[in-house]
Amino acid sequence: MAAFSRLLRSSSSARRLLSSLTSKKQSRLPAGLAHHKAAPARTEAAAAAAAPERNVHWVFLGCPGVGKGTYASRLSNLLGAPHIATGDLVRDELNSSGPLSRQLAEIVNKGKLVSDEIIINLLSKRLENGEAKGGSGFILDGFPRTIRQAEILEGVTEIDLVINLKLREDILLEKCLGRRMCSQCGGNFNVADINIKGENGRPGISMAPLLPPPHCASKLITRSDDTEEVVKERLRIYHEKSQPVEQFYRSRGKLLEFDLPGGIPESWPKLLQALNIEEHDCKKSAAA
Numbered sequence: 001m002a003a004f005s006r007l008l009r010s011s012s013s014a015r016r017l018l019s020s021l022t023s024k025k026q027s028r029l030p031a032g033l034a035h036h037k038a039a040p041a042r043t044e045a046a047a048a049a050a051a052p053e054r055n056v057h058w059v060f061l062g063c064p065g066v067g068k069g070t071y072a073s074r075l076s077n078l079l080g081a082p083h084i085a086t087g088d089l090v091r092d093e094l095n096s097s098g099p100l101s102r103q104l105a106e107i108v109n110k111g112k113l114v115s116d117e118i119i120i121n122l123l124s125k126r127l128e129n130g131e132a133k134g135g136s137g138f139i140l141d142g143f144p145r146t147i148r149q150a151e152i153l154e155g156v157t158e159i160d161l162v163i164n165l166k167l168r169e170d171i172l173l174e175k176c177l178g179r180r181m182c183s184q185c186g187g188n189f190n191v192a193d194i195n196i197k198g199e200n201g202r203p204g205i206s207m208a209p210l211l212p213p214p215h216c217a218s219k220l221i222t223r224s225d226d227t228e229e230v231v232k233e234r235l236r237i238y239h240e241k242s243q244p245v246e247q248f249y250r251s252r253g254k255l256l257e258f259d260l261p262g263g264i265p266e267s268w269p270k271l272l273q274a275l276n277i278e279e280h281d282c283k284k285s286a287a288a
């Protein structure tokens, strides 16, 4: 492990981290928030020539079903920083002829968990590839899941901000139980129609269902592990494992707690506001 960390520390991300630590830093808001302008679309060459300031190094936390992939992906598009989901990293490597694909296939076929080392290895490779192509920054989704992973990650690159997406447990449960898949085309839908009135000072919350088109409607199936018991257990395990990770980043002043106020139409503008991002900057500079 020690040798492995040393190896990681020599990566270009780590070198850049060191240089960024020694150079002057912009003053930070408590949660490590700087003012971020949405990056206009531009060519990689132009981006390199303009030597843009370093893009975001963000992490999304949130339990299964909260929609972190959706928000991470939207922010990725807006800020021009790649959205890196570790599940995708593993799937991509499995489908490639990369050095780890055979080892990974063995692990996955035996139903075992992919080790921290392999995940970090794939991740640092992905970050270095991104840098080599002139890319900048990242938005991580699904990583780190444990303190150990967070510590390893800290040795590889600097994390600016960790966004913890939260949704009331009863709503989360309803959303998870509302998940449906089309048995023919594989499309994912959600039949949960959430409409909870505010009470005792707690704001109401409504989230529209994501209904299938008519040709899928008769072919919907529920995943066998989307039962109330299994979903509750999944959430319990998630909270047990994630609390130390949240504390890890909270103690470093990097955790931004964000309570989702509803579905995407309500949540997206509020999230941008919490992140100090002005979406209109994007349109203005893109039009210029």
Ligand SMILES: [Zn+2]
Pocket (backbone or CB within 6 Å): 182, 183, 184, 185, 186, 187, 215, 216, 219
């Ligand atoms: Zn379908």
